[in-house]
Amino acid sequence: MSRSMPVTLSLVPLLLAACASDGDPLLSSLASTSDASSNRDDDDETRDATSGQPNPDDGTTGTAMGVDSGSTSGGASIEGGSSDGGANVMTVGACAVGAGTQQGVGSTMERYLSADVTRDGRNYRMITNGWGDGWLSHSVSWQGTAMAIESFDGSRQPNGAPAGYPSVFCGRYSDTSLECGLPTPLSSVTEINTAVSWSRADTGTYNVAYDVWLGNANSTGFGSLESYFMVWLQDPPVESPAGMLQETGVTVANVPGVWNIIAGSVNNRPIVNYVRAQGDEVYAMAFDMMDFIRDARARGLNFPGNDLLAIAIGFEIWQGPVTNLTLDDFCLDIQ
Numbered sequence: 344m345s346r347s348m349p350v351t352l353s354l355v356p357l358l359l360a361a362c363a364s365d366g367d368p369l370l371s372s373l374a375s376t377s378d379a380s381s382n383r384d385d386d387d388e389t390r391d392a393t394s395g396q397p398n399p400d401d402g403t404t405g406t407a408m409g410v411d412s413g414s415t416s417g418g419a420s421i422e423g424g425s426s427d428g429g430a431n432v433m434t435v436g437a438c439a440v441g442a443g444t445q446q447g448v449g450s451t452m453e454r455y456l457s458a459d460v461t462r463d464g465r466n467y468r469m470i471t472n473g474w475g476d477g478w479l480s481h482s483v484s485w486q487g488t489a490m491a492i493e494s495f496d497g498s499r500q501p502n503g504a505p506a507g508y509p510s511v512f513c514g515r516y517s518d519t520s521l522e523c524g525l526p527t528p529l530s531s532v533t534e535i536n537t538a539v540s541w542s543r544a545d546t547g548t549y550n551v552a553y554d555v556w557l558g559n560a561n562s563t564g565f566g567s568l569e570s571y572f573m574v575w576l577q578d579p580p581v582e583s584p585a586g587m588l589q590e591t592g593v594t595v596a597n598v599p600g601v602w603n604i605i606a607g608s609v610n611n612r613p614i615v616n617y618v619r620a621q622g623d624e625v626y627a628m629a630f631d632m633m634d635f636i637r638d639a640r641a642r643g644l645n646f647p648g649n650d651l652l653a654i655a656i657g658f659e660i661w662q663g664p665v666t667n668l669t670l671d672d673f674c675l676d677i678q
Contacts, residue, residue, distance in 0.1 A: 435629035436536030438676040445487025452482050457518050460511070462488045462674055466521035467513050472657070473497070475506035479663070483509055488673040495547065496663035499582070508554075510657025513675055515567070516556060524677050526560035526567075526652045535632035536676035539576070539656055542626070547665030551576040551624070554655040555632065557648025570646040571614040574635055577624035578603075582661050584616035585609045593617075595638045598630050606644055613645045651677075 432441040447460030447469075454473040459466065469490060471483045477498040484491045488511045497506030512518075514525030541551050553576075558569040573584060586607020593602045600623070605616040617635055619625060632654070639646065656673050 433538050433540075433627060433629040435538055435631065436534055436676040436678065438536045438538045438629070438674040440538035440540050440627065440629060440672045440674055443487070443672060443674055445489060448486045450482070450484035452480065454478065454481075456483075458485065459521055460485065460487045465513070465675065466523040467511050467673075468516075468518060468520035469511050470509070470516075470518055471507075472509050473507040475504055476500050477506040479506075481507065481509070485511075488670070490657075490670040492544070492658060492660075492665055492668040495660050495665040495668070497660065498663070499548075499661040503582075505549075505582075505659040505661045506663070508657050508659045510554070510655045511670065511673055512554075512653050512655035512657075514556070514651070514653030515560070516653040516655055520653075523675075525654065526650045527677070528560075529557065529636075529649060529651045532633065532651055532677060534676070534678040535636075535651075535654065536629075536678070537632055537654070537656075537674065538627075538629035539673045540627035540671040541576075542667075542669045542671055543577075544665045544668035546663075547660060547668070548579045548582060548662035549577075549658045549660040549665060549668065550579055550582070552657070552659055553632070554653075554657070556652040556654075557646060558650055558652050559648070560650040560652060567650075567652060568612065569648040570612050571609060572636065572639070572646050573614065573616045574632070575616060575618040576626075576628060578618050578621045579661070580621060582659075584618060585614050586616060589644070590642070591620075593638075595634055597634045599628065600625060604639075604642070604644070613647065615639050615644050615646045 432439055434440075443462045444464075445460070445462055447458060449458055451471060453471060455471065457468055457470040460469050461467065467488050469485045469488075471481065473481055475497060477500050479496040481495040481497075482493040484493060490509065490511060492509055495507065495509075499505060513520050513523040537553070553574040555572040556568055557572060558567040560567060575584065584605045586605045589604040589606050591603045593604055595602060595617070600619060602617045603620060605618060607614055617639075654675060656670065658668055658670070
């Protein structure tokens with residue numbers, strides 16, 4: 344099967360001693376010279392709060408990985424935004440995927456490690472996030488918002504939840520990034536410009552998904568979270584989002600492609616998912632997330648929350664082994 348060729352991160356090796364712990368992963372000992380801390384992110388079905396304090400990451404500066412323009416399969420494509428017609432750069436607002444300056448480098452086998460990174464001076468946080476009961480092992484490298492899942496082994500949980508969600512985010516998520524403009528009142532947001540590019544793995548079952556958290560920024564811990572809003576760029580065979588199918592073949596104003604809508608609840612909180620059909624995955628995309636939110640509101644879908652708490656992008660992985668799965672670039676421009 345034809346696929347886009349994985350892009351390998353050219354990182355300055357920064358090896359972290361991942362010391363296995365039989366107890367709470369927060370107590371894992373980590374010998375490291377990077378700014379990385381062990382934080383648990385139990386995503387989806389069993390998310391729980393963490394209390395790690397982020398620290399500045401000196402890191403190193405490099406250029407963001409370009410949009411993958413290799414061969415694709417099943418109608419997969421590069422969509423949205425504007426491009427220069429030759430170089431692999433896509434732009435939406437002030438967000439130009441494939442042209443950013445990345446800072447913060449590392450690699451780890453630690454299950455719950457997190458690290459502060461920057462792209463074009465904006466703060467983000469990377470989390471390895473092997474939260475599922477079926478997680479066995481992984482090896483993850485990063486440079487700014489670019490991340491490589493060099494290997495991952497594990498399996499889906501009995502309730503259908505994935506084994507992990509290695510991801511990069513801005514805001515108050517299960518962990519908290521340094522100041523990045525989130526949380527902020529949703530009423531004050533006119534644009535959530537974002538662009539992403541990724542390269543598929545050789546094996547395994549996984550999605551590529553944005554995870555947006557909405558709620559009350561004045562509350563603390565997970566009491567602030569009121570709903571989830573997800574956009575899946577790939578829907579793997581067998582697995583599907585939480586909820587029931589609402590509509591198929593939906594088009595969203597100003598957004599490329601056709602989407603299915605699935606809505607339901609997770610942890611007794613509403614969730615809305617916009618999902619590309621299986622076999623119609625998109626490898627690079629630039630768009631305004633507010634176009635999805637406005638579309639969902641117009642359809643009367645339920646996702647409460649006055650504040651935009653956090654935006655994450657990553658891979659929910661249900662079945663390993665996974666090798667050479669890469670988030671080549673990711674950026675946000677919130678207006």
